[in-house]
Amino acid sequence: MTSNTEHTLGFLVHTVGRLLRKRLEQMAIDTHLSAAQWRLLFWVAKEEGTTQARIAEFLEIEPISVSRMLDRMEQGGWVERRTDVNDRRVRAIFLTDLGREAFVYVKSFVGEVTEEAFAGISKADQKIIMQGLERVIENLNSNITSSQDVEDGTEAKTLESAPQ
Amino acid sequence: MTSNTEHTLGFLVHTVGRLLRKRLEQMAIDTHLSAAQWRLLFWVAKEEGTTQARIAEFLEIEPISVSRMLDRMEQGGWVERRTDVNDRRVRAIFLTDLGREAFVYVKSFVGEVTEEAFAGISKADQKIIMQGLERVIENLNSNITSSQDVEDGTEAKTLESAPQ
């Protein structure tokens, strides 16, 4: 169980993410919102009337994923798409009353889950962890996105490629 | 961008996980392995001849998910399913030569990505972060799994449930 090798940053973060998601969904089960939907709702609440493209940018997922999540969320009655009079390509996204209610409700659990997660960890260490994660994001962001490097095809190492 | 509210543990961990996955996939692109497949490969390498059920337990995903990932990975030539003579329900999973090669190759990047992620963070803080995340996992694990509590239907708060 504690064989050391799997305790890499990647494994740990993956696991923490899964557990946090699971716990939040468990707490807010009667909203019928998934963690992904809640994240989306969060941005809409923050910037009502925002566009799908902007939501995709915030969430760092593809516009098509937003599109189909909104299909379901509109169906479920949490959000509303309105056509923009100035730009007819755009769908402006608004919360419904139900959406707003659900948002406030789920939001009330976030602090609770965080407290649970951080139990037994000193405030000072909590701060180091949070700031550390922010730094990690900065570090990785600066090295990703350079998709030109990939196109250039100058990989240092190579390997016979597998089928599929 | 830095409006504070989104800098919760959940958002940060979610983002770090996504970026790490992306970076690793970017580095090891010529293996044609996804991060999920690499995680699976990791456990098979660690315990060759293991069963699908055991892999599912390790990865904390459902057996059916393992089943279908293995369909693709067997197809791709990374792993091999062998029938167990002692228990004919069981499929014992082994790495192929290609799988072993790919595993060693990807493994060589993990340290690299971690270093990149932790750039500018002191060793002491890195330790606090890693141990902190392990503690978070323990904390959340002890409060999850109690699915009986959910069945009992004694929720503290309620909300009109939405359709869908």
Add this chain to the structure above:
DNA sequence: CTTGAATAGTGAGCATGCTTATTATATCTC
């Protein structure tokens, strides 16, 4: 004004997670 490029959104189809249900095989109890 017209043409061409950029932008907003969606369709099709895939991977990886899920839940629920089914099949085959082992094991446990009597």
Add this chain to the structure above:
DNA sequence: GAGATATAATAAGCATGCTCACTATTCAAG
């Protein structure tokens, strides 16, 4: 040994991410 129960794997179908391709609309250059 027979019948109930448990376990290993898979099937069907959904959600959420992806890529690639497409339409509709706007903006920019001439």
